[in-house]
Amino acid sequence: MQDVVRVTVVGAGVVGCATALQIKEKLLNATVSIVAAHTSPDTTSNVAAGMVMCPLIPDTPLSSQRQWFRDTFSHFLRLINDHHAGVRLINGYQLYNSTQDEVPFWGGDVFGFRAITDKELAMFPGCSHGFHLTTLQCDVATYLAYLMLRLNALGVNIIEKHLSDLFELEGQADVVVLCTGVGSAHLISDPDLYPVRGQIVNVYAPGIHSFVRIGDGMTHIYPGAGGMVTLGGIKAVGDGDLRVRDSETRDILTRCFTVMPFLKNVIGDSKNDKFAIKDEKRNSLCDSGCTKNTWGRDRETGWRIGVGLRPFRKQLRLDRLWLRGSQGKRMRLVTCYGHGGGGISLHWGSATEAADRVLDWAHDPEGKGVQDAWPANRIPAKL
Ligand code: FAD
Numbered sequence: 001m002q003d004v005v006r007v008t009v010v011g012a013g014v015v016g017c018a019t020a021l022q023i024k025e026k027l028l029n030a031t032v033s034i035v036a037a038h039t040s041p042d043t044t045s046n047v048a049a050g051m052v053m054c055p056l057i058p059d060t061p062l063s064s065q066r067q068w069f070r071d072t073f074s075h076f077l078r079l080i081n082d083h084h085a086g087v088r089l090i091n092g093y094q095l096y097n098s099t100q101d102e103v104p105f106w107g108g109d110v111f112g113f114r115a116i117t118d119k120e121l122a123m124f125p126g127c128s129h130g131f132h133l134t135t136l137q138c139d140v141a142t143y144l145a146y147l148m149l150r151l152n153a154l155g156v157n158i159i160e161k162h163l164s165d166l167f168e169l170e171g172q173a174d175v176v177v178l179c180t181g182v183g184s185a186h187l188i189s190d191p192d193l194y195p196v197r198g199q200i201v202n203v204y205a206p207g208i209h210s211f212v213r214i215g216d217g218m219t220h221i222y223p224g225a226g227g228m229v230t231l232g233g234i235k236a237v238g239d240g241d242l243r244v245r246d247s248e249t250r251d252i253l254t255r256c257f258t259v260m261p262f263l264k265n266v267i268g269d270s271k272n273d274k275f276a277i278k279d280e281k282r283n284s285l286c287d288s289g290c291t292k293n294t295w296g297r298d299r300e301t302g303w304r305i306g307v308g309l310r311p312f313r314k315q316l317r318l319d320r321l322w323l324r325g326s327q328g329k330r331m332r333l334v335t336c337y338g339h340g341g342g343g344i345s346l347h348w349g350s351a352t353e354a355a356d357r358v359l360d361w362a363h364d365p366e367g368k369g370v371q372d373a374w375p376a377n378r379i380p381a382k383l
Helices: 014-026 062-079 140-153 181-186 246-259 340-363
Strands: 006-010 031-036 087-096 111-115 129-138 157-160 175-178 194-204 211-214 219-223 228-232 294-297 304-312 317-324 330-337
Touching (some): 014 140, 014 175, 014 330, 062 340, 175 340, 219 246
Parallel strands (some): 006 031, 006 175, 031 157
Antiparallel strands (some): 087 129, 194 304, 211 219, 317 330
16 A cells, blocks of 8 residues: 555546545545535536436447446445435336437346337337336435535545646645546546537426436436426537527427427426526636536526536546656546546446556556556647
């Protein structure tokens, strides 16, 4: 364990919190802290509907994604009886409107995965086939609060601070773990990371108990806590604009009403949505690593609108690296980012692996043969 006694995790979304917790549980004598520009409810994770079902990350080994999904599913399943964790079972439909779509890679890991009957299909105009299943869902704000409690109990410190450069942590940490989602692009040079903008509409429809997800989840209806239902969505590749777009709200509502025509009749009044919005910021753009989400109200209906940036990368970056600075400075680094549209579904399993990479540093602090990486603003000319 020589040399690795102080670990700093950067990021307090689901990935950062789960990673810090598992590091502390594995390295009991280490001082573990979290540094994050924003904590719950202001992270991208907080915009997610918390469904445990996700798209495939193209160049990441399928076996790894299956393992991360299974580990996360088992972790959540252990928590369903603890109401502080905000996890519950939920059933519904994964539907397709073309014959090309395949069985999702996690089909065998959820409960009761079966082809739907013609009678069920008749409820969803425009869909050609699909599956019925039971999976898990977490209320992300409740779940993050639960993780924070566990972190506090283990003595993990959480510091709210925006970092412009990871070397700001020099002298404070023996290993730095990067769990900064889309904000990673501002801290480490990585041409492969990009935002995929998402927008959702929260309506009050307590009569909807089953979810509906079309294809890769672009259109979805996800019931959540307190009778609120998340309608989505938007997947705008490379778009880092956090402003609420009214035209997209209309598009989401139109698509959801097409898939589930009776939805229109069961939506209640927006005054039933008791969620207060702290700072409506219709004019925020994602710049200099701002990964904060946006919450606003639809001008026409009053419904709550959320915007967040999914951290997309062909390969989820789970690496042990030397971060090289100027004048021969170097820093031990572990990366865990690039979860795209599946960070809730994969977070616990990928965090387990990230914690193992920290253990690798503990067992091999000299890290001979470990690859180099550079801060975003300091890429050597030869690269
Ligand atoms: P984040 O939650 O973005 O956390 C990043 C952390 O890093 C924050 O604390 C931030 O402040 C910090 N940070 C960033 N830059 C810096 C810096 N320079 N200095 C200090 N701190 C910094 N996934 C699912 O599995 N199921 C779903 O149902 C689902 N629904 C979604 C719906 C929408 C609309 C969106 C946008 C995403 C959805 N996702 C879903 C995807 C999921 O939300 C993400 O994959 C996940 O939140 C990524 O988590 P993270 O912890 O890596 O990043």
